[in-house]
Amino acid sequence: MLMYKNILVVLDAEDDEHKALSRGLHLASLLSAQLTLFVSIYDFSYEMTTMLSGEEREQMRDSLIHERRHWVQGLLKEREVENLDVNVEVVWHHRPFEAIIRCALEHNHDLIIKGAKKHGALQSVLFTPTDWHLLRKAPCQVLLVKEHAWPEQGGRVLAAVHAATTSEDHKSLNKKVIQSAYAMSEKLKASLHLINSYPSAPSAIAIEIPDFDTYQYQESVRSYHEEEIKKLTEELHADAYELHLEEGMPEDRIPALAEEIDAGLVVLGTVGRTGISAALLGNTAEHVIGRLNCDLLALKPEGFNCPLG
Structure with missing residues (x-):
């Protein structure tokens, strides 16, 4: 699990630190993986220039692609890549995410690395x-x-699961998250932490049912989640971890714990969405990403079908 062999790194000219490149080179060195450095460029003004012929516009695009390829080669000269298998791919495309996904599909990449940016809600x-x-x-x-x-060693990897789910797809995704986080922690010589959040008792229930024991309810919910996660980790033979059972919403508890333990990486599952639900609701990974101060490794369920595929 997690033995990446074909990694795609998305480069961003606006990222002076080139975080994705550094991370990609690090993983490629650890795993002896092939690395493709990818750049998508587009200038709308080139397409709208009526004074140039189609051939001249094509030549201008090719010139820009050549310049950007030369820029990538310059980045590589500043780093130790002699023992790595590194390719460079620069494309002209008006929708960067489509270009990235099409490249991943065409070349069977098993991991995409990209620098994250924060965006307002x-x-x-x-x-x-x-x-x-x-x-x-x-x-x-x-x-x-x-x-x-x-860190070279002594870091922390945090895996986020929902062990009490009844969905078979989510159960499978839980296993994938733990296996991937475990493998990553081994490679990075880091300790593995698991977080499983559970909901608080509805605040109005004690008013509506005066005899309701909120404390006992919370303890029962916590115990249930604890038993379920123990079953899951025993099945996967994963015993070298520290468990964090947290009361609250995962989009709140995951970033808070990641900061508390100074995690270098959070691993969680994400499901694809389209249409209005994708635009307005998102999912846990999307709510979490902007609030994390560390890397996020997002995994898809088994059998996920890419919308562009």
């Missing part, structure tokens, strides 16, 4: 960022990188 609703598109539609796992560095 309103902007995310009206103008869905590339990060969100990748979380919903990418055909493989997605690693969104932030500024938090990965």
